[in-house]
Amino acid sequence: xxxxxxxxxxxxxxxxxxxxxxxxxxxxxxxxxxxxxxxxxxxxxxxxxxxxxxxxxxxxxxxxxxxxxxxxxxxxxxxxxxxxxxxxxxxxxxxxxxxxxxxxxxxxxxxxxxxxxxxxxxxxxxxxxxxxxxxxxxxxxxxxxxxxxxxxxxxxxxxxxxxxxxxxxxxxxxxxxxxxxxxxxxxxxxxxxxxxxxxxxxxxxxxxxxxxxxxxxxxxxxxxxxxxxxxxxxxxxxxxxxxxxxxxxxxxxxxxxxxxxxxxxxxxxxxxxxxxxxxxxxxxxxxxxxxxxxxxxxxxxxxxxxxxxxxxxxxxxxxxxxxxxxxxxxxxxxxxxxxxxxxxxxxxxxxxxxxxxxxxxxxxxxxxxxxxxxxxxxxxxxxxxxxxxxxxxxxxxxxxxxxxxxxxxxx
Amino acid sequence: xxxxxxxxxxxxxxxxxxxxxxxxxxxxxxxxxxxxxxxxxxxxxxxxxxxxxxxxxxxxxxxxxxxxxxxxxxxxxxxxxxxxxxxxxxxxxxxxxxxxxxxxxxxxxxxxxxxxxxxxxxxxxxxxxxxxxxxxxxxxxxxxxxxxxxxx
Amino acid sequence: xxxxxxxxxxxxxxxxxxxxxxxxxxxxxxxxxxxxxxxxxxxxxxxxxxxxxxxxxxxxxxxxxxxxxxxxxxxxxxxxxxxxxxxxxxxxxxxxxxxxxxxxxxxxxxxxxxxxxxxxxxxxxxxxxxxxxxxxxxxxxxxxxxxxxxxxxxxxxxxxxxxxxxxxxxxxxxx
Numbered sequence: 001x002x003x004x005x006x007x008x009x010x011x012x013x014x015x016x017x018x019x020x021x022x023x024x025x026x027x028x029x030x031x032x033x034x035x036x037x038x039x040x041x042x043x044x045x046x047x048x049x050x051x052x053x054x055x056x057x058x059x060x061x062x063x064x065x066x067x068x069x070x071x072x073x074x075x076x077x078x079x080x081x082x083x084x085x086x087x088x089x090x091x092x093x094x095x096x097x098x099x100x101x102x103x104x105x106x107x108x109x110x111x112x113x114x115x116x117x118x119x120x121x122x123x124x125x126x127x128x129x130x131x132x133x134x135x136x137x138x139x140x141x142x143x144x145x146x147x148x149x150x151x152x153x154x155x156x157x158x159x160x161x162x163x164x165x166x167x168x169x170x171x172x173x174x175x176x177x178x179x180x181x182x183x184x185x186x187x188x189x190x191x192x193x194x195x196x197x198x199x200x201x202x203x204x205x206x207x208x209x210x211x212x213x214x215x216x217x218x219x220x221x222x223x224x225x226x227x228x229x230x231x232x233x234x235x236x237x238x239x240x241x242x243x244x245x246x247x248x249x250x251x252x253x254x255x256x257x258x259x260x261x262x263x264x265x266x267x268x269x270x271x272x273x274x275x276x277x278x279x280x281x282x283x284x285x286x287x288x289x290x291x292x293x294x295x296x297x298x299x300x301x302x303x304x305x306x307x308x309x310x311x312x313x314x315x316x317x318x319x320x321x322x323x324x325x326x327x328x329x330x331x332x333x334x335x336x337x338x339x340x341x342x343x344x345x346x347x348x349x350x351x352x353x354x355x356x357x358x359x360x361x362x363x364x365x366x367x368x369x370x371x372x373x374x375x376x377x378x379x380x381x382x383x384x385x386x387x388x389x390x391x392x393x394x395x396x397x398x399x400x401x402x403x404x405x406x407x408x409x410x411x
Numbered sequence: 412x413x414x415x416x417x418x419x420x421x422x423x424x425x426x427x428x429x430x431x432x433x434x435x436x437x438x439x440x441x442x443x444x445x446x447x448x449x450x451x452x453x454x455x456x457x458x459x460x461x462x463x464x465x466x467x468x469x470x471x472x473x474x475x476x477x478x479x480x481x482x483x484x485x486x487x488x489x490x491x492x493x494x495x496x497x498x499x500x501x502x503x504x505x506x507x508x509x510x511x512x513x514x515x516x517x518x519x520x521x522x523x524x525x526x527x528x529x530x531x532x533x534x535x536x537x538x539x540x541x542x543x544x545x546x547x548x549x550x551x552x553x554x555x556x557x558x559x560x561x562x563x
Numbered sequence: 564x565x566x567x568x569x570x571x572x573x574x575x576x577x578x579x580x581x582x583x584x585x586x587x588x589x590x591x592x593x594x595x596x597x598x599x600x601x602x603x604x605x606x607x608x609x610x611x612x613x614x615x616x617x618x619x620x621x622x623x624x625x626x627x628x629x630x631x632x633x634x635x636x637x638x639x640x641x642x643x644x645x646x647x648x649x650x651x652x653x654x655x656x657x658x659x660x661x662x663x664x665x666x667x668x669x670x671x672x673x674x675x676x677x678x679x680x681x682x683x684x685x686x687x688x689x690x691x692x693x694x695x696x697x698x699x700x701x702x703x704x705x706x707x708x709x710x711x712x713x714x715x716x717x718x719x720x721x722x723x724x725x726x727x728x729x730x731x732x733x734x735x736x737x738x
Contacts, residue, residue: 002666003727007737011662012655014734019693020654023685029556032489033496042493045470049500052463056504060511068515069524076520188599191628199628228458261573262680267707 030263037154038260047158050151054142059220061138062131066221070130074114079122083110086121096298097121115222116347118301124294127218127343128287135217136286139181140278141271148266152177157260166242167201167253168193175202179210182282183371186210187378196382197251201242203375204386207367208393209238214286214339215363222346226356233360237397245389285370286337293336297329297344306332320395322402323358324350334362336369353410357401365394419555420479423491426548427479430498431472433541437465453538460540464501468541471497471549488559491552498549501542509534565613565640566719569633569664570648571657572619575676578706579648580616583716599629600636607716615640621656623663637664644722645671646715651681651688651703661697662727670722671699674715678703696733698725 003011036042079099088094090108095101098119101110111117114126146152152174160170171192179186183206190202211219211234219227246253300306310317310328317325326348334341341362345355367375375383433454440447440454441461447454455461471494478490513534516526526534568576584603601616620633637645645664649657654675664671675681681688694701700718704711731737 003662008659008662010737011731011734012658014737015658015693015696015730016655018696018734019689021687021689023687026685027485028683029485029489029492029559032485033493035486036489036493042474042490045467045474046493046497048463049467049470049497052467053500053504056459057507060504060508064511064515068511068517072519072524191599191632194627264707 034154034260034263037151038157040158043154043158047155050146050155054146057142058135058138058216059224062135062217062220065134066131066217070126070134071113074122074126074130075112078126079111079114079117082119082121092302095119095302096295100298100301115343118294118298118344120291120294120298123343124291124340127337127339128290131221131343132214132217132286132290132339133283135220136181136213136279136282137275139213139216140275140282143177143181144271144274144278145266147274148264148271150261150263153260162239164253165246166205166239167246167249168198168242169253169255172198172202175206176210179206179212180216181213181278182285183207183210183212183367184285184374185278185281187371187374190378194254195252197249198253199378200249200251200382200385201245203378203382204245204389205238205242207371207375207386208241208364208390209234211363212338212368213282214337215342218339218342218346219359222343223355223359226352226359229356230359230363233356233401234363237360237364237393241389241393241397289369290337290340293333293340296336297333297340300332301329320402321357321361321398322405323354323361324348327358327361330358330362331365334368335366338362338368351410353405357398357405360401361394361398364390364397366390420482422551423475423482423494424479426545426551427472427475427494429472429548430475430494430545431469433545434465434467434469434472437461437468437541441465448538451537451539452544453540455540460505464504464540464542467497467501468545471495471501471545488555492556495549495552498542498545501540502546502549505540505543564607564610565615565643567615567617567637567640567643567645568648569617569637569645569660570619570676571621571650571653571660574619574648574650574657575706576619576648577616579646579674579676579704579712580614582706582709582712584614600632605716607719612719620660622660623667637667637669643669644719645669646674646719647671648674648676648706651675651678652684652686654688658697661699662730665697665699665725665730666727668724670724672715672718672722673697673699673701674706674711675701675703676706678711679705679708696730698729698733699723 082098086098099111100118114122156170156173163172175186175189178189186206190199193199306329310325314325330341330344345358440456446456474490474494478487481487513531516523583605603614605612617636618629618633620630625631625634647661700721702711702715
């Protein structure tokens with residue numbers, strides 16, 4: 001026999017009356033603090049502090065490993081050693097695997113650091129292990145802490161009003177923050193949104209505007225001073241295009257109902273397990289693609305494809321986006337790994353504003369291949385739609401950033 | 412009981428005023444884009460630690476000040492606790508940054524990988540950022556949390 | 564034997580799952596951590612039992628994709644037992660889902676999870692009476708620390724379908 005909804009609640013009411021007694025409930029300190037973290041007046045300052053801590057610890061930790069040890073290990077030991085022992089200096093295999101070098105005064109000279117060498121075993125490994133690994137470890141560690149304490153739903157409640165403007169609701173903060181680690185789990189997490197419209201908007205915004213942990217890690221290392229501007233451009237883009245998408249995508253964006261769980265003491269074993277699982281998952285994707293990306297770009301340089309593309313696309317790059325045509329190479333690498341692309345951009349000579357534009361372009365122009373595959377799994381129609389939006393966004397936003405630069409007199 | 416809680420109120424009022432002042436100083440120094448050091452106090456002047464961080468210290472001060480009236484009421488008291496938590500977050504970040512900066516030698520090519528013991532210790536010498544200086548005073552709140560627990 | 568773990572989002576299904584199977588499913592303190600189902604195996608009285616961690620759902624009337632997954636898993640697996648995980652401090656809503664699953668004719672046992680939080684909140688639950696009315700095993704648990712897990716698995720064999728009419732009668736009729 002099946003009950004109607006009313007009958008069911010009626011029955012539950014009867015059962016509850018006979019079995020549950022609510023004792024006097026005293027507000028505890030935990031409850032009071034829990035309330036403060038969701039009320040805007042007190043919650044927003046707390047959110048600002050949490051974000052600060054996230055960022056500060058991220059920077060200290062990543063800087064400690066990358067600048068304190070890995071840069072030196074790779075530049076002063078690993079690179080010279082490989083340059084020494086790898087056979088066939090100047091040959092194509094050497095160029096791709098170890099060092100593309102440079103021409104100075106008509107002579108071939110070896111690179112003196114792992115960002116400029118462009119080799120699979122030098123730049124590729126340095127980016128993956130020296131830069132991205134520390135960034136990813138600390139990111140996932142802090143994320144796991146915030147998750148297990150129970151802060152995430154509170155952040156969702158706080159940001160709810162703002163996200164409603166772009167057709168989403170507070171809960172969209174979960175895929176967004178997950179994507180800051182890696183877009184792949186972020187795309188999966190869009191399933192917690194109710195309607196097709198919301199999932200589409202979320203997925204598109206993630207793929208376009210949310211830089212992953214690997215990219216943030218490398219930015220922190222090579223262009224720390226410009227990072228604030230780049231993130232600002234991405235966040236503004238996230239909201240502008242979210243707002244537009246909300247207006248043009250048909251469908252509903254329902255209210256959200258969320259249980260805010262009590263704060264809990266995080267369990268060390270769970271955090272360790274979770275962080276380890278995520279890092280392992282990340283590296284299964286990251287290492288092969290970083291190495292493959294470095295190899296493909298190396299080969300494309302060798303056979304002249306990059307130069308050809310650079311020349312062919314020069315009017316778009318130079319005229320519309322206002323960046324040097326050499327950025328064509330990194331943009332191709334960006335399809336495989338964004339971190340690698342940023343590393344390659346960092347050694348191209350350009351002005352600060354061009355660098356900001358170029359890195360923003362690398363972030364938004366195409367999702368990396370792993371994210372692409374994940375989106376395909378969620379539905380090819382959504383993927384096609386997202387790609388269409390992406391094409392428009394790259395041109396519109398890239399041009400807009402250039403325009404802002406011109407108006408500010410820096411581009 | 413009333414006498415005791417007024418002691419606490421005065422204590423947190425003073426702490427709140429000092430904290431608020433530090434927060435405002437942080438923001439002003441950052442706006443002037445220079446560092447400021449006096450005695451054991453060093454106010455950072457960069458946009459991140461000074462600006463963003465300064466705003467948080469200021470919030471901490473405001474939390475203290477708004478919580479001192481009717482101190483024994485749980486919601487008021489939790490504002491005080493919240494102020495302290497903000498200080499702990501700030502100070503924790505500053506101290507973590509000190510630790511990570513004190514260990515490597517930061518040599519480019521040759522030389523030892525790790526810092527010498529004396530440089531390692533010197534990294535922890537004053538001057539300190541405002542939140543680190545406020546840290547010991549903010550810990551007083553732990554005493555009151557414990558006291559509350561016992562009363563219940 | 565196949566067992567489904569069902570319940571509202573963020574009641575600790577994944578914690579149960581990891582406890583029971585020794586697997587590594589991501590657990591977090593927010594609803595919606597599990598958006599896909601995970602299978603694992605455990606042994607009860609020497610018998611191999613397949614356990615499925617189902618995404619959280621409020622009812623059998625799905626509202627998002629993760630809930631659709633949950634409901635689809637339930638309907639696809641007709642010959643299963645269900646462990647219905649309920650937040651002990653929000654019993655009414657949990658029982659709603661449990662009733663729905665019972666109406667579909669599935670045998671269930673109920674885990675009243677986060678029992679410690681209910682105790683903190685001074686909520687008293689008459690377990691014996693609840694068992695009598697519902698006619699199914701009800702076990703208070705604290706999955707995070709492992710309390711009650713053993714009792715839960717040992718009472719899984721008591722799971723049997725219950726007629727809703729019996730529950731109505733035990734509760735003293737509908738209004």
